[in-house]
Amino acid sequence: MHIELTDNQKAIQEMVCEFAARDIMPHVARWDREEEFPVDVFRRMGELGLLGLPIPELWGGGGGTFGEYAVAIEELAKADAGLACAYSVHVSAHTNSVFEFGTEEQKKKYLPRLCSGELIGAFALTEPNCGSDASALLTKAVEDGDHYVLTGTKQWITNAKSAGLFLLFARTNPDEPGAKGITAFLIEAGTPGLAIGRKTRKMGMRSSETYDLVLENCRVPKSAIIGTLNEGFKIAMKTLDAGRVGIAAQALGIAQAALDEAKKFANERVAFGQPINRFQAIQWKVADMAVRINASRLLTYRAASLKDQGLPCTKEGAMAKLFASRTAREACNESLQIHGGYGYTDEFAIERHYRDAKVTEIYEGTSEIQKIVISRALLGQNASNARGSEARNQTAKV
């Protein structure tokens, strides 16, 4: 296993860093304040080859690896975690799933447009009454000749308003309440019966847009099914396996930004006649942050490397997300503390990073869900052994 970044990863890091300095940093505070998803800037990432980075060139992608994609997310998240959130949903939760599970026809129809940024992708699994307990979803899809008719509400849908295509999960077998009766659909924006609902006002990640989706007799052809009928839950789970590696990279970027801000402030701020970086209280915080960030980075890139080798990364992705998201929250807390009162104002970026960090412990599976995934793998439990009882009892509801 290579622990250092490859030349390709370094090139991507440099490119995203330049892009962030030029197109993101000057505007990020305003996007956060005004809750604006900068859709033009997002589409520009398509011109840079970032929106289809791990997708083969045959389909219009960059032909890159998940390890390269993780570098891109980490770099983006240092500048703007909200944009990194939109990016991770578009690339791994949506586009990569179209690549991995789509038919030739679906890939031909959608992948080049997803990779260029002409189409933005969204992932619609969660509902008002089920977040962690994803297989309890209620949105129903009723067969009607050559079509399915969908009714229900999806919640916390990233990219919803700007998306051109939704990867959406609905129950096709009403007799099966759990994972077995769920099917995945690819639904185009503008399909009659599919409407954008309430906007979610969030504590952080405010440059990523989050809305409900409302389906009322939304009629889609059977060709909109992606994967196998009634096997959609596995698509959701496999998608989240890879998605969690991306969220770990995002948390890593936030944590690194928090450390960078802490170092800058500690080097400049003078108290009691000397720069505060001379005080052991500050030095120890910085050292602890750096150790945990490095550990997060190793976990994250190891999980990405497994994915790139076509090996299972369920447990390792969950470990990376669990550890990196906690590191992000703690690093932001310590960095804000180093900033003192200034950290509590919107004049310093750490205030935004602090708000952004929290959700990495919640979305794409709470930390409690990651522990369930990890412990099931360690204890040799088939996921389905403990379905329902354990997961539903232990879960922190999202």
Ligand code: CAA
């Ligand atoms: N890969 C493939 N198949 C899997 C799998 C995986 N990683 N995990 C489970 N499965 C299969 C099981 O093998 C089982 O199939 P069989 O019955 O044929 O064996 C089936 O799926 C059901 O599995 P479980 O019994 O384990 O299902 P469960 O109901 O107990 O749920 C869970 C397991 C881990 C708790 C799951 O519900 C989960 O991950 N919940 C969290 C949901 C989540 O992360 N939501 C995030 C929303 S998206 C988001 O946040 C995006 C954003 O905006 C940023």
